[in-house]
Structure formats: structure tokens, C-alpha cells
Amino acid sequence: xxxxxxxxxxxxxxxxxxxxxxxxxxxxxxxxxxxxxxxxxxxxxxxxxxxxxxxxxxxxxxxxxxxxxxxxxxxxxxxxxxxxxxxxxxxxxxxxxxxxxxxxxxxxxxxxxxxxxxxxxxxxxxxxxxxxxxxxxxxxxxxxxxxxxxxxxxxxxxxx
Numbered sequence: 001x002x003x004x005x006x007x008x009x010x011x012x013x014x015x016x017x018x019x020x021x022x023x024x025x026x027x028x029x030x031x032x033x034x035x036x037x038x039x040x041x042x043x044x045x046x047x048x049x050x051x052x053x054x055x056x057x058x059x060x061x062x063x064x065x066x067x068x069x070x071x072x073x074x075x076x077x078x079x080x081x082x083x084x085x086x087x088x089x090x091x092x093x094x095x096x097x098x099x100x101x102x103x104x105x106x107x108x109x110x111x112x113x114x115x116x117x118x119x120x121x122x123x124x125x126x127x128x129x130x131x132x133x134x135x136x137x138x139x140x141x142x143x144x145x146x147x148x149x150x151x152x153x154x155x156x157x158x159x160x
Contacts, residue, residue, distance in 0.1 A: 051088070053084050085157045088157050094148040098147045103140075103143040103147035104143070106150060107146060
């Protein structure tokens with residue numbers, strides 16, 4: 001019939017007593033792996049919001065049954081909704097968010113593959129920042145650009 005033996009808690013405890021170093025090593029390895037992943041992966045926070053689109057004046061119809069009063073149509077055309085989603089995905093909105101929140105807040109916790117001192121050395125070797133900007137102005141513009149790009153990459157807009 002069924003020749004499989006079930007493992008009980010007593011069997012598990014006896015295996016731990018027979019090989020304590022192996023179990024300690026596996027436990028420590030898993031603990032180190034979990035803690036290192038927790039420290040190295042950036043924190044991600046999420047939020048969800050809904051935007052309700054109200055039709056403009058050009059979408060009002062006159063109905064003779066209501067005495068020529070303006071009656072709004074309940075169905076919102078899909079083109080208006082797509083326009084709103086494109087506005088939310090636009091670069092200008094992302095830059096306004098960066099200006100309101102601050103580039104440092106948005107880029108906090110970001111892992112940099114190239115250290116800032118190396119970027120400065122490369123800029124100095126290539127003749128300095130472009131456009132006659134000072135190093136500080138260039139670094140502020142670069143932070144703002146990276147923050148706006150990060151918002152654009154992390155933003156997801158769904159149509160219902």
C-alpha cells in the first residue's frame with residue numbers, strides 16, 4: 001500500500017541533535033542572505049489614486065424632453081480619458097513633482113554604480129560641465145534630471 005513514512009517532530013529534533021553544526025550553518029547562511037538582501041535592495045513604497053474625469057462644456061447636450069435644459073451624458077469619451085493619462089505621464093508633471101518634493105528626497109536610497117568623485121573627475125577631464133555651468137549647478141541639474149526620470153519610470157497609469 002503506502003510505504004511512505006511520515007516525519008514527526010520527534011524525528012526532526014533528533015536530526016537536529018545529531019548534526020547541530022550543519023543546522024547552525026544552514027540557519028546562519030539563510031539569516032545572512034536575508035539580512036544582506038534587506039540592506040542592499042532599495043525600499044519601494046507605493047500609492048494608489050483615482051482620477052475622475054468630468055466632461056467639459058462641449059459635451060453637454062440639449063434634450064427636448066427636459067424643456068431644453070442642459071443634460072450631461074454619463075459616458076465619458078475614451079479620448080478624453082486617454083488625454084488625461086498622457087498628461088499624467090508627461091515630463092512637465094514629473095518635473096513639477098520633483099520641484100515640489102525635492103530631488104534629494106526622490107533619489108534617497110538610490111544605489112549609485114559610479115561614485116560622485118569619479119563623475120567629477122571625468123567632467124573635469126572632458127573640459128568641465130557643458131554650457132559653461134559651474135560644477136554645483138551641473139550637479140543640481142543632473143539630480144533633477146535623474147529624479148524626473150525615476151518618477152517617469154516608477155509611475156504606472158491604468159485605464160479602467
